[in-house]
Amino acid sequence: MLTLYHAPYTRSSSIIQLLIELNALDRVDVRVVDVARQDGRGTADPANLHPEGKVPLLVHDGVMIRERGAIIQYLTELFPSELAPKPGDPTRGAYLGWLAYYGAVIEPVMITTLLGLDHPGLHANFRGKAEMSDALINALSDQPYLLGDRFTAVDLLVSSPFDWMPSFAPTDQVVQDWLARCTDRPAYRAMGSYDAGLMPAAKAG
Template sequence: MITLFHAPQSRSSRIVWLLEEIGAPYVIRPVSIYRPMTGEGVPDEANPHPDRRVPALDHDGVLVTESIAIVQYLCEVFPQAGLAPLPGDARRGEFLSWIGWYACEMEPALFAGMTGALAGSPQKQRDHEAVVRRLGTALGRAPYVMGERFSGADLLIASALGFGRSAFPASAAFDAYLERCKSRPAAIRGLALDVASGPQGGA
């Protein structure tokens, strides 16, 4: 059985989406978290995440935390979902590269754009421009970052882009990509489940 320890409107929301994409049975265990952007909430002692954050996922006693680890784990354990090239596939390296790029490049650029940190840092400006250029180049070639097929990398990238669209410049390609991803049936179901879990998901 899969149990997702989840706080609504947080990083774990995209894991609800991922679980809907996979189609395996799971349960959502709402937990409270501290939300640094608003200063609200308290950590939940019932949350198995070492830092009492989300997402945290228990799969038959195996604990996996952090979005990129959970995406890689579930895509491998449930290959029938077709969300990632498996180990041994020639495109596995490209998939892992996009996952790593999301965590190491896109997320920092997103928060720099949202917080106004770009104005005082030429290096952050260059990094931000590089993120916009790389994603724009990929979407200029195909509907998803790895081509014609939606993958776990798109789930991470699109969920972040949806959260922080204002951090990046106007782009018809970005907007169309976001709409393609958000309109997937699993994404729609995941959003409904996220909303239904309440404003804070108290313990």
């Protein structure tokens, strides 16, 4: 049994979009839970099995999978599709690299910048906004998506934070065009409708 602990309009929304892209949303029990949000709304939900009270959390036959990069890799292997290159594919290395780069570099850089933190140790370990921007610009300079000509799960993940912090997105046109392509997808719009329909339930919870 697959169970996803989800709160609408949070990081777990990208997992909802992924499940829609994979035509697998109906194969997952989505449990809507409350979470403590940065604006002060919400609170830790005892119904949420995540040990830190966060989302997303995927539970498969009692086994917990945490962190979006890991959940995305798990789901794309469980439901094979064109969204993830298979082992042996020459783009597999870049695919795994972007999954790790998101959690190891992009989110730390965005959060530390948002908080106004600056220290040589941060740049040495995580790099900065300029390096992050260059990585995206270089990857997209001669191709429409991060791995080439087709949209994959890494495009979904790496583009997702710019939804809630668009001012942080690189202004270079190749990145802006890529972001527009990533959001101009039926699954992206379906995810928005799905979350909107869950809001009354989330408030009641």
